[in-house]
Amino acid sequence: MLKFFNTLGRKNEEFRSIEPNKVQMYTCGPTVYDYGHIGNFRTFVFQDILRRYLKYKGYEVTQIMNLTDVDDKTIKGAQLEEISLIKYTEKYTKAFFEDLNTLNIEQVEQYPKATEHIEEMVKMIMKLIEKGYAYQSGGAVYFDISKFRNYGKLSGIKTKDTNRKSRIKKDEYKDEASDFALWKPWSEEDGDVFWTTELGKGRPGWHTECSVIANLYLGKLFDIHSGGVDLIFPHHENEIAQSEAVNDRKLANYWLHAEHLILDGEKMSKSLKNIYTVRDIIKKGYSGRTIRYLLSSAHYRTQLNFTDAGLKQAEASLGRIQDFIGRLKSFDKGKDNPEVTKMCQQVEKRFEVEMDNDLNIPGALSAIFDFLREINRLMDTSSVSKLNANEIYNTMIRLDTVLGLLKTDEEKISEELKDLIDRREEARRSKDWKKSDQIRDELLEKGIILEDTLEGVKWKKKI
Ligand SMILES: [Zn+2]
Numbered sequence: 001m002l003k004f005f006n007t008l009g010r011k012n013e014e015f016r017s018i019e020p021n022k023v024q025m026y027t028c029g030p031t032v033y034d035y036g037h038i039g040n041f042r043t044f045v046f047q048d049i050l051r052r053y054l055k056y057k058g059y060e061v062t063q064i065m066n067l068t069d070v071d072d073k074t075i076k077g078a079q080l081e082e083i084s085l086i087k088y089t090e091k092y093t094k095a096f097f098e099d100l101n102t103l104n105i106e107q108v109e110q111y112p113k114a115t116e117h118i119e120e121m122v123k124m125i126m127k128l129i130e131k132g133y134a135y136q137s138g139g140a141v142y143f144d145i146s147k148f149r150n151y152g153k154l155s156g157i158k159t160k161d162t163n164r165k166s167r168i169k170k171d172e173y174k175d176e177a178s179d180f181a182l183w184k185p186w187s188e189e190d191g192d193v194f195w196t197t198e199l200g201k202g203r204p205g206w207h208t209e210c211s212v213i214a215n216l217y218l219g220k221l222f223d224i225h226s227g228g229v230d231l232i233f234p235h236h237e238n239e240i241a242q243s244e245a246v247n248d249r250k251l252a253n254y255w256l257h258a259e260h261l262i263l264d265g266e267k268m269s270k271s272l273k274n275i276y277t278v279r280d281i282i283k284k285g286y287s288g289r290t291i292r293y294l295l296s297s298a299h300y301r302t303q304l305n306f307t308d309a310g311l312k313q314a315e316a317s318l319g320r321i322q323d324f325i326g327r328l329k330s331f332d333k334g335k336d337n338p339e340v341t342k343m344c345q346q347v348e349k350r351f352e353v354e355m356d357n358d359l360n361i362p363g364a365l366s367a368i369f370d371f372l373r374e375i376n377r378l379m380d381t382s383s384v385s386k387l388n389a390n391e392i393y394n395t396m397i398r399l400d401t402v403l404g405l406l407k408t409d410e411e412k413i414s415e416e417l418k419d420l421i422d423r424r425e426e427a428r429r430s431k432d433w434k435k436s437d438q439i440r441d442e443l444l445e446k447g448i449i450l451e452d453t454l455e456g457v458k459w460k461k462k463i
Helices: 038-056 071-081 085-102 113-130 164-168 206-218 229-245 278-283 288-297 306-332 338-357 361-380 386-403 413-427 432-443
Strands: 003-006 011-012 022-027 059-064 136-139 140-143 179-185 194-196 202-206 222-228 252-258 261-262 304-306 446-453 454-460
Touching: 003 136, 003 252, 011 222, 022 229, 022 278, 038 059, 038 085, 038 194, 038 222, 038 261, 038 278, 038 288, 038 306, 059 206, 059 304, 071 085, 085 278, 085 288, 113 194, 113 202, 113 206, 113 222, 140 202, 179 229, 194 261, 202 206, 206 229, 222 229, 222 288, 229 252, 278 288, 288 304, 288 306, 288 361, 304 306, 306 361, 306 386, 306 454, 338 386, 361 386, 361 454, 413 432, 413 454, 432 446
Parallel strands: 022 059, 022 222, 222 252, 261 304
Antiparallel strands: 003 011, 136 140, 140 179, 179 202, 194 202, 446 454
């Protein structure tokens, strides 16, 4: 039985989809004003595993992720570079997709952009005004939280009985319930970024787009909404207020939130200059899969401390799994072992029990490593056959449809490298150790690692 910790209600709940075998899911996407940092990608990796596991369980998943391509930060960035907002956000949208690819994150069904849904946003705001949930003031439109009875149901924030004037003074707030802007009037700082609509000349507030896009692409009620814990308040609280006020019904059944990532024990922040992008880590020589491994290896509801030591450990763990896969692929000796089928079923079962328990990745990984140890031991004594190895390989691949860690394509290398490997083998056979070591080092520089194994000399690419 699949269970999630639902932020709405703060308890573990059995997952039941609205429609059988189908899941509709909304995830808040990035603001495309800069390269995303690894904290953002922790959330995206978690959402990817959630998506992949639902598919593994047999659900057909429809996932929508918005792209915030208009806000204070994108406008400012475009102005600094003296290019149009579209050109500016295009660059970081492209970068975002490249980073997703680096981390082996699956593409979701659709990525609607905020700027392509201004008209629908205006319609929703008009409806909120009509229904008495929103009011106009100084060219802006605000959502009146005192009118929405359930305000605070997600985050637990209390609404203070303050007057409207003091509530609308600030728009950027973190720990205090406040009326929030649905529509912002144009100001000089916005330059050429504005839309002329029934609400006047201006642009939408940030929260507006998610309610509108979710409604448009998924309908009035959908299964899962997710994001980082920093979005619980005010963003998700405000999404609930807008959507439920306009539709008179619940927005989403399950709310899942990923905890913060901290860097060497400290919060990532601009002032501490400790913000790392995926690209920064790649430059240090780590692969996208290693970063993915580290980002997913802690339970999503615990803080993840991202350190260099953690990256090295992730690289080593991933290397062990990848080596195991390599060994399975080329294993061609030993006798048939009738226990193997049962062992494969058991590891799948253990994996599922852990994943069903609110996506307990650490438990799922330890099931895999136990399996790996047992099978390696059997292979050491030739107690599995080629056919067994095949079955084990297929089990690993099936589990990896969820984890997304392995490189499973047949590895291809250039003729030049193949030639080098052959020449090294020749040198070794003729006991020319100096030459053999020299070629080994040369290959390592080119990203090929040679290993002497029980099954002879093997090569692999550096992960
Ligand atoms: Zn959102």
